[in-house]
Amino acid sequence: MAGPRTRQAHATETRELILSTAERLFAEQGVAAVSNRQISEAAGQANNFAVGYHFGTKTDLVLAIVRRDSPSIERRRMEMLAGLRGSQTLRDWLACLVLPLTEHIASLGSPSWYARFIAQATTDPALRQLVIAETAVSPSMRAVTEGLERLLPVLPADVAAERGDMSRHLIVHVCAERERALQEGATTPRATWEGAAAGLIDALAGLWQAPFTPTD
Amino acid sequence: MAGPRTRQAHATETRELILSTAERLFAEQGVAAVSNRQISEAAGQANNFAVGYHFGTKTDLVLAIVRRDSPSIERRRMEMLAGLRGSQTLRDWLACLVLPLTEHIASLGSPSWYARFIAQATTDPALRQLVIAETAVSPSMRAVTEGLERLLPVLPADVAAERGDMSRHLIVHVCAERERALQEGATTPRATWEGAAAGLIDALAGLWQAPFTPTD
Numbered sequence: 001m002a003g004p005r006t007r008q009a010h011a012t013e014t015r016e017l018i019l020s021t022a023e024r025l026f027a028e029q030g031v032a033a034v035s036n037r038q039i040s041e042a043a044g045q046a047n048n049f050a051v052g053y054h055f056g057t058k059t060d061l062v063l064a065i066v067r068r069d070s071p072s073i074e075r076r077r078m079e080m081l082a083g084l085r086g087s088q089t090l091r092d093w094l095a096c097l098v099l100p101l102t103e104h105i106a107s108l109g110s111p112s113w114y115a116r117f118i119a120q121a122t123t124d125p126a127l128r129q130l131v132i133a134e135t136a137v138s139p140s141m142r143a144v145t146e147g148l149e150r151l152l153p154v155l156p157a158d159v160a161a162e163r164g165d166m167s168r169h170l171i172v173h174v175c176a177e178r179e180r181a182l183q184e185g186a187t188t189p190r191a192t193w194e195g196a197a198a199g200l201i202d203a204l205a206g207l208w209q210a211p212f213t214p215t216d
Numbered sequence: 217m218a219g220p221r222t223r224q225a226h227a228t229e230t231r232e233l234i235l236s237t238a239e240r241l242f243a244e245q246g247v248a249a250v251s252n253r254q255i256s257e258a259a260g261q262a263n264n265f266a267v268g269y270h271f272g273t274k275t276d277l278v279l280a281i282v283r284r285d286s287p288s289i290e291r292r293r294m295e296m297l298a299g300l301r302g303s304q305t306l307r308d309w310l311a312c313l314v315l316p317l318t319e320h321i322a323s324l325g326s327p328s329w330y331a332r333f334i335a336q337a338t339t340d341p342a343l344r345q346l347v348i349a350e351t352a353v354s355p356s357m358r359a360v361t362e363g364l365e366r367l368l369p370v371l372p373a374d375v376a377a378e379r380g381d382m383s384r385h386l387i388v389h390v391c392a393e394r395e396r397a398l399q400e401g402a403t404t405p406r407a408t409w410e411g412a413a414a415g416l417i418d419a420l421a422g423l424w425q426a427p428f429t430p431t432d
Contacts, residue, residue, distance in 0.1 A: 030245065030246030030249050116339075123336075123389075159415065163419065169386060180341060184341075191431065198429035199428070203426060206426025209422060210418050211418065215411050
């Protein structure tokens with residue numbers, strides 16, 4: 001007879017299996033396309049309500065996937081920030097936007113699904129605000145934003161917001177496309193995640209320093 | 217009794233209704249999430265095979281949606297190119313990447329679905345290459361690429377490919393996010409499509425002129 005310890009270990013295993021399965025299905029098909037029932041089935045759960053039982057609603061499940069990876073990304077960014085010591089070099093701060101994510105994805109090996117999952121979740125009408133809030137408004141992200149503001153020319157609030165959105169699009173979709181290409185064995189502009197990160201930091205430096213057209 | 221002319225007009229109307237319905241459903245839910253049967257039902261077709269009858273496979277349907285809008289975008293870009301007369305100004309050429317699309321979307325009124333449809337179709341594993349080939353490799357796009365190459369410092373092929381991908385991500389996802397925000401009545405960084413286009417051209421100028429890190 002299974003004791004409480006074993007039952008708890010089993011539940012943890014099931015939760016982990018559901019998270020991985022859901023992340024993969026969401027990454028491949030989009031969040032709206034996949035039902036909790038499909039996830040339960042794909043995760044080999046005899047009970048079609050396994051997702052609901054372990055996680056609640058689909059929103060809860062999506063946030064649980066985000067929160068499985070975000071501590072690793074957040075820890076990497078905090079460590080990078082601690083090493084910056086008030087650097088006056090723009091690329092150092094932009095690296096804090098990019099490397100914590102690319103290094104995390106690289107650490108997952110291929111195939112990974114996290115970048116595509118984030119790309120899908122941040123374009124889902126029902127979930128995007130929640131997922132952006134979880135991934136782009138963390139304490140470490142606030143510190144990076146403040147560091148960048150000290151080094152950049154003063155931008156009107158709307159231009160700063162626009163460039164923030166653009167940075168997010170670039171980072172998320174370059175990583176998602178690269179992750180997909182790696183899985184498919186397709187060619188990628190850069191051979192390594194390190195190279196892709198360098199390309200992103202170059203692009204963000206250009207984007208943030210570009211002269212701007214004021215709003216009419 | 218309906219003559220051949222009336223029957224043809226009816227078929228054209230049905231095709232148009234199916235295209236609009238499919239574009240909206242794909243934009244909202246992603247291409248993989250929506251079946252031909254769902255589109256037929258949402259378009260009020262009594263026959264669940266209406267999509268297959270009028271368009272063939274889902275790939276054929278997606279390409280038919282792309283090709284409904286691309287002539288307008290292509291025509292706008294050709295007209296802009298004709299006005300450039302070998303301009304030596306980078307922004308003039310970058311404008312040819314951005315304005316034909318933003319002006320087309322603006323001409324559709326709100327809610328429009330085209331930008332979100334393109335964002336979904338270019339992240340669909342099965343369709344992305346086809347859709348990118350249709351939208352990013354047209355005759356007018358080749359002319360823009362050649363014009364940009366004349367004005368930009370020589371970039372290694374991998375960096376040029378990387379920045380081409382990044383430009384596409386920026387344009388597609390900024391437009392898709394703005395289109396969604398307009399429909400939802402949410403705030404947008406820029407008040408008009410013209411302003412959003414100016415912001416994109418600024419960003420692309422920065423991105424393409426940024427110093428680059430060579431591949432390791």
